[in-house]
Amino acid sequence: MSNEGKGFQKWGLVGTLLWGLLIALVFIVVQLVVMVIYIGLNYRDVTAAEFQKLMTALMYNGTVISICTFASLLVCGCMILIIVKIKKGSNLKHYLGLKRVDFTALKIWFPILVAFLVSSDALTIFLGRPIVPEYMSTVCSSAESLWLLYIAIIVAAPIFEELFFRGFLFSGLKSSIIGPVGAILVSSLLWAAIHLQYDMYGLATIFIMGIGLGIARLKSGSILLTIGLHSFSNLVATIEAMIFISK
Numbered sequence: 001m002s003n004e005g006k007g008f009q010k011w012g013l014v015g016t017l018l019w020g021l022l023i024a025l026v027f028i029v030v031q032l033v034v035m036v037i038y039i040g041l042n043y044r045d046v047t048a049a050e051f052q053k054l055m056t057a058l059m060y061n062g063t064v065i066s067i068c069t070f071a072s073l074l075v076c077g078c079m080i081l082i083i084v085k086i087k088k089g090s091n092l093k094h095y096l097g098l099k100r101v102d103f104t105a106l107k108i109w110f111p112i113l114v115a116f117l118v119s120s121d122a123l124t125i126f127l128g129r130p131i132v133p134e135y136m137s138t139v140c141s142s143a144e145s146l147w148l149l150y151i152a153i154i155v156a157a158p159i160f161e162e163l164f165f166r167g168f169l170f171s172g173l174k175s176s177i178i179g180p181v182g183a184i185l186v187s188s189l190l191w192a193a194i195h196l197q198y199d200m201y202g203l204a205t206i207f208i209m210g211i212g213l214g215i216a217r218l219k220s221g222s223i224l225l226t227i228g229l230h231s232f233s234n235l236v237a238t239i240e241a242m243i244f245i246s247k
Contacts, residue, residue, distance in 0.1 A: 009089030016172030019083050027076050034068045062143025069152035073160040080168050096167040097223035105220045113229050117236055120205055132244040135197045140241045150238055158230035165191045166217045166226045184214030
């Protein structure tokens with residue numbers, strides 16, 4: 001347990017990591033439950049071998065991923081709010097950084113993000129790699145409802161991920177022994193770790209972006225800023241995927 005700013009209490013290093021692990025486990029369970037229900041509703045008399053193949057295939061299904069994303073936001077997002085509230089002496093707004101975004105911060109961080117995205121794409125092209133990862137193109141191509149997938153990617157995913165990584169985890173870790181730098185590095189590493197559908201190049205890009213989002217969170221004190229930055233980045237990725245699929 002630790003104390004930071006204005007006397008509000010936060011879960012310390014151990015508490016943050018243990019609660020974070022529980023949230024991650026529930027996140028996985030939610031994904032699995034959604035896939036099992038989807039199989040049950042759309043397939044009949046599935047054998048054990050076919051079931052395993054379907055579960056693997058659904059990890060790349062745009063429709064299922066959309067539903068999983070919304071379900072995760074609802075279930076795990078509520079978990080985060082509850083876990084923060086049950087901490088005696090905590091303040092939800094302060095804990096998660098639910099602070100109004102200053103216009104000055106917008107003028108600083110959005111140009112930085114744009115510069116990063118342009119540089120990242122330029123490096124990707126220089127290295128002869130596809131702008132749109134194979135995973136992203138497969139997900140978009142398999143979605144029954146593209147608008148639902150786009151909302152999940154641009155709105156739901158950034159809200160949950162920022163609540164968890166730059167909200168709950170960052171705040172607890174920052175107030176612990178590892179401090180702000182450790183909080184930025186650990187939250188960025190864990191954020192990259194949930195994107196194992198990408199290769200090492202993609203993971204490295206996500207990790208670097210996570211560091212940038214962590215710094216933005218630290219300097220502004222607002223998770224609303226990082227949600228906006230995250231959403232904008234996903235919007236750009238979605239537009240690129242739309243262009244790629246239309247060719």
